[in-house]
Amino acid sequence: MILCCGESLIDMVPENGMYRPLPGGSVYNTAIALGRLGAQTSYLWPLSQDAFGDMLRGPLEEAGVDLSLSPSSHRPTTLALVFLNNGNATYSFYDDGTAGRMFESAALPALPEELGALFIGGISLIQDPCGGAVEEIAHRASESGKVVSVDLNIRPGLVNDERAIRERYSRLLHIADIVKISDEDAAWLFPDAAPGDTAARLLDLGPKLILRTHGSDGSTAIHASGSFNHPARKVEVADTIGAGxxxxxxxxxxxxxxxxxxxxxxxxxxxxxxxxxxxxxxRAAAITVSRPGANPPWRRELD
Known part of the structure; x- marks a missing residue:
């Protein structure tokens, strides 16, 4: 079983001069996509009792994602205003005092016995107290011999204490087994390194598999056995929300x-x-970018 621990929120996506609320969040989207692709998936994150919280639960349940670890919260749901420029998305987040932002380590459940891998990442690593909770469960998973997968997905605009966040990433990179890093993430994390050198630096920290994404130029997997490039599929892009x-x-x-x-x-x-x-x-990411919002494909759409 793959456990996803990280933010869920409502993306306010521009549509015909107005904003349309859509379920989203980096780790939330990954949990939905895993469920739709047929992986046994569980999700851990406080979900609000407000109407937006109900909106978030629906797609998870439809995708067969186990929500038994996700506590119900009286706090409001995080909102993200989405701004699109030629299909590329940028975000402004509103999360002070929200259900996810106030998630604390003391509220963490025991790791499920059937856990095989933990997936974390996104803005939930940057904000506190939730960032401390996510880091804590990552250490617990690693100490239990489980695979830890991290998508850095860094949002520099949300970083208030750069030194503290860099130290958190450093600790996580030393226990992570799989790390996904974009070109933008690499530039922020290793500003003194050439882009081609960042993968080697990450492997030296301990991860077994590094995944580099390059947008329309495809992706690269770097392992101790070699480096492997893969092209992106050519599709008409609606937007890039949820692609990574x-x-x-x-x-x-x-x-x-x-x-x-x-x-x-x-x-x-x-x-x-x-x-x-x-x-x-x-193949899966190509379908996501071909339609508006974070709407990953079901496995049957890939057959």
């Missing part, structure tokens, strides 16, 4: 299906399995 989140789900689903989603499995992973994971991720 779907990519994460494609990678994790494929690794689980080939028996590679374990520490030993990642050590011994073959080029065939790495390329299969990149292909599923690319």
């Amino acid at each position: 989140d779907t990519f994460n789900a494609g990678i994790l689903t494929s690794l689980a299906e080939t028996g590679s989603l374990s520490k030993d499995g990642l050590d011994a992973i073959t080029e065939e399995y790495i390329r299969a994971a990149l292909e599923l991720a690319a």
